[in-house]
Amino acid sequence: MGRIVIREELCKGCEICVFFCPKKQIVMSEKFNSKGHHSSEFRDTGECNGCTVCAVMCPDVAIEVYK
Amino acid sequence: MGRIVIREELCKGCEICVFFCPKKQIVMSEKFNSKGHHSSEFRDTGECNGCTVCAVMCPDVAIEVYK
Amino acid sequence: MEKVFTRPKTLSDVQMAYCAGCTHGIAHRLVAEVIDELGVRENTVGVCPVGCSVFLYEYFECDTIEAAHGRAPAVATGVKRCLPDRVVFTYQGDGDLAAIGTAEIVHAASRGENISVMFINNAIYGMTGGQMAPTTMLGQESTTTPGGRDHARAGYPMRVCELLSPLEGVAYAARVSLTSPANVAKAKRAIKTAFQNQLDGKGLSIVEMLSTCPTQWGVSPLDAFRHVDEVMTAYYPLGVYKDVNG
Amino acid sequence: MEKVFTRPKTLSDVQMAYCAGCTHGIAHRLVAEVIDELGVRENTVGVCPVGCSVFLYEYFECDTIEAAHGRAPAVATGVKRCLPDRVVFTYQGDGDLAAIGTAEIVHAASRGENISVMFINNAIYGMTGGQMAPTTMLGQESTTTPGGRDHARAGYPMRVCELLSPLEGVAYAARVSLTSPANVAKAKRAIKTAFQNQLDGKGLSIVEMLSTCPTQWGVSPLDAFRHVDEVMTAYYPLGVYKDVNG
Amino acid sequence: MHEEVIMSGTGGQGIMIMGQILAHAAMTEGRHVVWFPSYGPEARGGTADCTVIVSTDEIGSPISAHPDTLVGMHQFLFNRYQPIVKIGGRLIVNTSLIDPATVRTDCDVVMVPANVLAEEIGNVRAANMVMLGVYVASTGVVSVESVLASLPEVFPSHRHKLIPLNESALRKGAELVRG
Amino acid sequence: MHEEVIMSGTGGQGIMIMGQILAHAAMTEGRHVVWFPSYGPEARGGTADCTVIVSTDEIGSPISAHPDTLVGMHQFLFNRYQPIVKIGGRLIVNTSLIDPATVRTDCDVVMVPANVLAEEIGNVRAANMVMLGVYVASTGVVSVESVLASLPEVFPSHRHKLIPLNESALRKGAELVRG
Amino acid sequence: MGKRILMKGNEAVVHGAIAAQCRAFFGYPITPQNEVPEYMSKCMPEVGGVFLQAESEIAAINMVYGAACVGVRAMTSSSSPGISLKMEGISYIAGAQLPCVIVNVQRGGPGLGNIAPAQSDYFQAVKGGGHGDYKLLTIAPWSVQEMFEHAALAFDLADRYRNPAMILSDAIVGQMLEPIEIPDCVDTDIPAKPWATTGASGRSRNILTSLYIVPEDLERINLKIQAKYAAASLREVRYQEFDVEDADLVLVAYGSTARICRTSMTMARKKGLKVGLFRPISLFPFPSARLAELARLGKQFLTVEMSAGQMVEDVRLAVNGVSTVDFYGRLGGMVPGPVEILDQAGLSLERMHPKSYTVGARFGMVGSGE
Amino acid sequence: MGKRILMKGNEAVVHGAIAAQCRAFFGYPITPQNEVPEYMSKCMPEVGGVFLQAESEIAAINMVYGAACVGVRAMTSSSSPGISLKMEGISYIAGAQLPCVIVNVQRGGPGLGNIAPAQSDYFQAVKGGGHGDYKLLTIAPWSVQEMFEHAALAFDLADRYRNPAMILSDAIVGQMLEPIEIPDCVDTDIPAKPWATTGASGRSRNILTSLYIVPEDLERINLKIQAKYAAASLREVRYQEFDVEDADLVLVAYGSTARICRTSMTMARKKGLKVGLFRPISLFPFPSARLAELARLGKQFLTVEMSAGQMVEDVRLAVNGVSTVDFYGRLGGMVPGPVEILDQAGLSLERMHPKSYTVGARFGMVGSGE
Ligand SMILES: Cc1ncc(C[n+]2csc(CCOP(=O)(O)OP(=O)(O)O)c2C)c(N)n1
Ligand SMILES: Cc1ncc(C[n+]2csc(CCOP(=O)(O)OP(=O)(O)O)c2C)c(N)n1
Ligand code: SF4
Numbered sequence A, B: 001m002g003r004i005v006i007r008e009e010l011c012k013g014c015e016i017c018v019f020f021c022p023k024k025q026i027v028m029s030e031k032f033n034s035k036g037h038h039s040s041e042f043r044d045t046g047e048c049n050g051c052t053v054c055a056v057m058c059p060d061v062a063i064e065v066y067k
Numbered sequence C, D: 001m002e003k004v005f006t007r008p009k010t011l012s013d014v015q016m017a018y019c020a021g022c023t024h025g026i027a028h029r030l031v032a033e034v035i036d037e038l039g040v041r042e043n044t045v046g047v048c049p050v051g052c053s054v055f056l057y058e059y060f061e062c063d064t065i066e067a068a069h070g071r072a073p074a075v076a077t078g079v080k081r082c083l084p085d086r087v088v089f090t091y092q093g094d095g096d097l098a099a100i101g102t103a104e105i106v107h108a109a110s111r112g113e114n115i116s117v118m119f120i121n122n123a124i125y126g127m128t129g130g131q132m133a134p135t136t137m138l139g140q141e142s143t144t145t146p147g148g149r150d151h152a153r154a155g156y157p158m159r160v161c162e163l164l165s166p167l168e169g170v171a172y173a174a175r176v177s178l179t180s181p182a183n184v185a186k187a188k189r190a191i192k193t194a195f196q197n198q199l200d201g202k203g204l205s206i207v208e209m210l211s212t213c214p215t216q217w218g219v220s221p222l223d224a225f226r227h228v229d230e231v232m233t234a235y236y237p238l239g240v241y242k243d244v245n246g
Numbered sequence E, F: 001m002h003e004e005v006i007m008s009g010t011g012g013q014g015i016m017i018m019g020q021i022l023a024h025a026a027m028t029e030g031r032h033v034v035w036f037p038s039y040g041p042e043a044r045g046g047t048a049d050c051t052v053i054v055s056t057d058e059i060g061s062p063i064s065a066h067p068d069t070l071v072g073m074h075q076f077l078f079n080r081y082q083p084i085v086k087i088g089g090r091l092i093v094n095t096s097l098i099d100p101a102t103v104r105t106d107c108d109v110v111m112v113p114a115n116v117l118a119e120e121i122g123n124v125r126a127a128n129m130v131m132l133g134v135y136v137a138s139t140g141v142v143s144v145e146s147v148l149a150s151l152p153e154v155f156p157s158h159r160h161k162l163i164p165l166n167e168s169a170l171r172k173g174a175e176l177v178r179g
Numbered sequence G, H: 001m002g003k004r005i006l007m008k009g010n011e012a013v014v015h016g017a018i019a020a021q022c023r024a025f026f027g028y029p030i031t032p033q034n035e036v037p038e039y040m041s042k043c044m045p046e047v048g049g050v051f052l053q054a055e056s057e058i059a060a061i062n063m064v065y066g067a068a069c070v071g072v073r074a075m076t077s078s079s080s081p082g083i084s085l086k087m088e089g090i091s092y093i094a095g096a097q098l099p100c101v102i103v104n105v106q107r108g109g110p111g112l113g114n115i116a117p118a119q120s121d122y123f124q125a126v127k128g129g130g131h132g133d134y135k136l137l138t139i140a141p142w143s144v145q146e147m148f149e150h151a152a153l154a155f156d157l158a159d160r161y162r163n164p165a166m167i168l169s170d171a172i173v174g175q176m177l178e179p180i181e182i183p184d185c186v187d188t189d190i191p192a193k194p195w196a197t198t199g200a201s202g203r204s205r206n207i208l209t210s211l212y213i214v215p216e217d218l219e220r221i222n223l224k225i226q227a228k229y230a231a232a233s234l235r236e237v238r239y240q241e242f243d244v245e246d247a248d249l250v251l252v253a254y255g256s257t258a259r260i261c262r263t264s265m266t267m268a269r270k271k272g273l274k275v276g277l278f279r280p281i282s283l284f285p286f287p288s289a290r291l292a293e294l295a296r297l298g299k300q301f302l303t304v305e306m307s308a309g310q311m312v313e314d315v316r317l318a319v320n321g322v323s324t325v326d327f328y329g330r331l332g333g334m335v336p337g338p339v340e341i342l343d344q345a346g347l348s349l350e351r352m353h354p355k356s357y358t359v360g361a362r363f364g365m366v367g368s369g370e
């Protein structure tokens, strides 16, 4: 069981985490952040296993992972 | 049968031709040329075979060979 | 729950100004992690290039120097020769290292300067707006190769690891990419080796990271990742080109 | 009797200002002979370096340009790109080509500029009075390596043919020496290949000639010849490193 | 007639092309015109602004120290440029990314939720054209028609497929003003 | 006392060290002294000359436009410098490499077959010391003893084995003058 | 007359060069001049010319040297740090007496500085940033139209004097878009180049070098080069004047700063201040004689630059104490505004003509940024 | 006091640098300064310092930049073409506000030129051969003794102002041998360098850069730099005067030319001509105030340089029309002789003071070469 925190202000909406999450736990949000980017959003359906793949691949080091 | 002409004014007395001539047909002269070098001298004992080795090795292209 | 992934301490807690999907960010994180893990932050001097990563100095919590375009290896040489016990690394783009800085990297390598070189090959000049780099692929469009790079006009893409490996002073040369968790893990190992070699006094280590530039390539971040895997890796094979550790 | 050996036409009939026993003179003659034999004198543009052979322009009966130190490949590129049907060669020392001019030769090679590069490796800076060159041997004394070159301080000798051969744009790379009639004959064949390649549009050809510098080595001409054979050739093996002609 | 406008936002918002279209339209209407960009250090995500000066007379300074109008697409540079707008000048504000509470009150202000409006048309990237429509309609510096006619001239041909979208956005902006 | 001398020849003739030895000797005698070289482009075979100025006063110009003395080791530069020697100055001429017929007659002239004399001692390379001996003895700028004492100071230690040869050459030159 | 098109200065200089028969371009990217190599990469091949992105600015200038040697009109372009790297090459080109054109789109310095407009490379351009006694024939466009026209002018000057010519532009002139008129054909004057090293066919060999090992020879070459500069100083002085006749104060500025000054001048006139504008177009040769004349006529001067004070030295040398020369400069990429300059003009007038002018309050309308 | 030893200028500057705690040297061979790296290669290791022959002048100056960053006194040396290659690096060092010392042993130019003495890199040194508004703190030794002493002076200036300093020498001063006295210990002042990038241990990180992307920031840095130059202009002006009090004509010359002028002056005095000598030691800051004062006192000037006229511009700027400034120069490695300068002084006196001086015949004794 895991959980991630996406730091919205660091996120640039590149969708890399969305693509790489093996559990499809991340989606793009509808909101803009202050830079005008859609940021990504943790779905938190309980399937996240804290594998850190999203965090490892995030170019902006915007994700923290808990397990 | 061969013959060489050493252009004294071009010669710098490096002795390379002396060393390489297979027939030992070249010696260093006693004279200085206008640059203050001893130049080399063709002995012309009739043993020169015109092999051009001296000319090929002369760094100053000071030797002409006849055959 | 326990935090199992967080920003390395050596990476400042600010937003980096790279484009969305630009792997400069991943490379930064890996270098920062290695510095953290080796415990050398307070002993490290980073030399920044001119290129998109010019602002590395704002993102790294260690002492840093901004070098002139291409001259980072010379600057690093000046630092390392004066302070041999400091950890000195350069971080350079392909324009910086493989074009204008060719003489400096070749000679730092040939001298075996005991430094670690982080080389970001994104096959383009990012910062100046997408001109051809020495590593731009044949056929690749850039703002100075309209219609795609043609070797008859613009020469061949340069393989840096292959070029430098034969030099005596090179301790380690590896090419990695940043396009998957496995590749990122390999990249980190390579970076760690490059720093460890320096601590061990082995000579110059270089890690070439195939990197994305979605902006200047004109593709989405994901397509940029794919381009690295599918196109760049074919011409720039991943692997370790030299390792004095055997 | 018939004249079987005489000065090539392309070599001016003046005394060259090289030291006694300096093989710059042999190299000059060979290049001039090749130009004569290919009948391209009136079509040739030579680019001279800064180094002892800076005066090549006084000795060659073809059009010549004196380039800034190390920049001959860039100058040659400018000439050749504008006049692709001319024969363009550079003649460069090891300081000129392998130190200050590293970036220019590497990139001319990588681009595959269709030129011929004559590279005189005498392991020293001749003209300026015997300082270390990138190719100076380990242990060799020079005025800037008192006590002999030590790799920890002054780096390793650079092998230019090995460095350039991997580059795509290089058509031909050979290392020869000028220390015996057989070696001179081989050198001439290599030079001819380098020029013929250019006529055939094959890309960049380089002939590295191990050369003597009795003056700055502080030995007699004959000992200098021996030093090339016995010491230099061991570290700089003679041979053809690349040949696109197969 | 002499109008100086600064358009500002972040990289990727299409600030530059918005100004270039205005400049082109002004040229086709026979005006003197200068467009001048200023880039942030980063290719993307950095700041971006440009100045356009349209005049019936020859133009001296291509730089505007005190613009008549500021078109603000993003808070950051808006904060920077707002203070230098002439008293009684005009502010056209993208409220999607600028907090209305931060806007000066001694100017004519037009509030435009440009990102939202652009998304309504189908692409947030057309927010710049919404703003340009508002600008043109509210200043009358050039006609909306000249602007529309300039689109195919200014867009590079590989982006001509985007013209219809941009047209709608421009019209939407213009209509907003005309009511 | 103020003496300006130009020593000239070709590369490899030891022109520079000849001047340096003189300069050193002058220094040990408490004089003001400047030595200034001028190299040809080539490391060997090119031209070489140096100027030495010895004076009881501080020395301004280190360049001599009109030397008191010219020591000529080779024809080429001798031809060049001979015209600027002061009228009534001194010419010391190496007749092994300079044609006596080309020498000015309005100066004190000392003819020295220096190469031949040096070969007699055992090495043509000591011709420079023969000339220096002549120079010192005929001008008296410094004593021969000071010159001899300077040899080990000026020669680098790996060349100290050559000192005896050079001493003989110097003495030979000096004797030539003293007769 | 050609049609009016909207163009960047950096694009215009490319079109101007190609219209002037430039057939070789070698460059390296650097902001704010990237459009020059970018447009060149498109346009050069279309006219059968050579475009090559060099590995560095140093390589680029030496490629230009090679192209110039064979008689081709060749050009390179860069911005401040990149121009510094060309200094050795430029000195060689001047020493070998070869024609070529170098464009500097100046940015903020020193060092990496920034990419904003500046004029702090004036000394480098006109005094000789490289070694030795050479000069660059330097011209300073102030509009996109002139970026086009100065290309041909620069090539003509370069060929006429066998000397490198520089177009000293800046980030404003390079980056701004203006409508320009492109003529159907451009007047340009390419002389024969019998000295070119194109192969010694049917003639004796040509040698191009800047090496003259014998000082007498090198002095002779230098005197020849200086004579060319003296000739250029008689023939190639270019400047523009605006309302100087009755002016009490003459603003002196070049390039984009001159445009801003022109706006300040208009403002000043509206306020009744007798301000004129003198705009040097050729920076070397500098229009010293005319400035000296204006000084003798009693004009006072205010030199305005985006620098710490560089051209002002040439103004002072020209005026030689005959009247007053004030200076106002902004640094590091800051661009002075028209009102800011107007304020300075007021101050100068007040000080120089205390009886006629008591300006008192400044004209600035808003404090910040000015 | 140390003993008197015979030394070349190029050797003296090495000893001076090492005595001043210089502990890093990076250079590349070029005549006529080769003795500098050669002696350094011997001496540096002896004091535990760094000697490295770089692959080029560009690498050398950037290595110096690196060494300066970590607070070490670092130096490079070259001659004219090599100095041109350092222009970008020098501008970076000035922009990042780092101290270091650059030695230029000037030779004939432009281009490859020759290896004879010249002073034609004055503009490059004092006006800014690189881009942007920076200056080199420039001093000009005229003797071997000063080559030694100026090393410490240059390092002190560099450290005091965090700015590169240049020793502007030439082939005469570099190559000549003179006896010098080496003191047992050299006064030198090395300040703390808390800004050095030696590793962020026990403090927050240090960043050394010349990049200030926001123009306001870069202007601020530039103003700071200009303020340093203003301070140096008050405090660091150095010059020497000989017999100027009663002089009608003051020769102005620096470096080796000043020595030659001194001989000319002595000759002139012997002939009853009231000639003095003013020798700027610091070229930047230039001793303008003193020259202006001398001009006000009615002195006339003759500037003598081995150039086409470079320092003379600074003399004219200082004098600002108050009196006459003549110029005499030799080019391309030619060295003016004392009599030749005397002749010129005679001409100047005659023109400036036609009543007091009618020199008529020249003093030259032999025509040729002069
Ligand atoms: C001397 C000099 N030349 C050119 C530039 C302009 N410039 C800045 S970054 C850059 C290249 C950037 O490309 P790269 O090194 O590949 O880095 P990237 O931006 O792709 O990460 C260039 C040419 C400069 N700053 N200085
Ligand atoms: C920019 C520059 N740096 C340095 C020099 C001085 N220089 C002249 S020749 C030379 C090196 C000569 O060595 P090499 O190229 O090996 O030729 P060689 O004389 O041995 O034939 C150097 C450093 C120069 N002329 N220009
Ligand atoms: S930690 Fe793993 S499972 Fe959880 S969101 Fe990230 S990638 Fe998906």
Ligand code: SF4
Residues within 6 Å of the ligand: A006, A010, A011, A012, A013, A014, A015, A016, A017, A018, A039, A040, A057, A058, A059, A060, A061, A062, A063, C021
């Ligand atoms: S990878 Fe990072 S920056 Fe990209 S969308 Fe995910 S959280 Fe945002």
Ligand code: SF4
Residues within 6 Å of the ligand: B002, B003, B004, B020, B021, B022, B023, B024, B025, B026, B047, B048, B049, B050, B051, B052, B053, B054, B055, B065
């Ligand atoms: S031709 Fe052959 S045999 Fe004759 S002299 Fe020369 S080397 Fe000797």
Ligand code: SF4
Residues within 6 Å of the ligand: B006, B010, B011, B012, B013, B014, B015, B016, B017, B018, B039, B040, B057, B058, B059, B060, B061, B062, B063, D021
């Ligand atoms: S090889 Fe040539 S230069 Fe040498 S001694 Fe023989 S002839 Fe003379």
Ligand code: SF4
Residues within 6 Å of the ligand: C017, C018, C019, C021, C022, C023, C024, C052, C122, C126, C127, C212, C213, C214, C215, C216, E043, E044
């Ligand atoms: S331009 Fe390219 S390299 Fe630069 S930040 Fe953007 S994506 Fe990264």
Ligand code: SF4
Residues within 6 Å of the ligand: D017, D018, D019, D021, D022, D023, D024, D052, D122, D126, D127, D212, D213, D214, D215, D216, F043, F044
């Ligand atoms: S110094 Fe060496 S390379 Fe130069 S001419 Fe003499 S021997 Fe040849």
Ligand SMILES: [Mg+2]
Residues within 6 Å of the ligand: C051, C093, C094, C095, C120, C121, C122, C123, C124, C125, C126, C133
């Ligand atoms: Mg890149």
Ligand SMILES: [Mg+2]
Residues within 6 Å of the ligand: D093, D094, D095, D120, D121, D122, D123, D124, D125, D126, D133
């Ligand atoms: Mg060599």
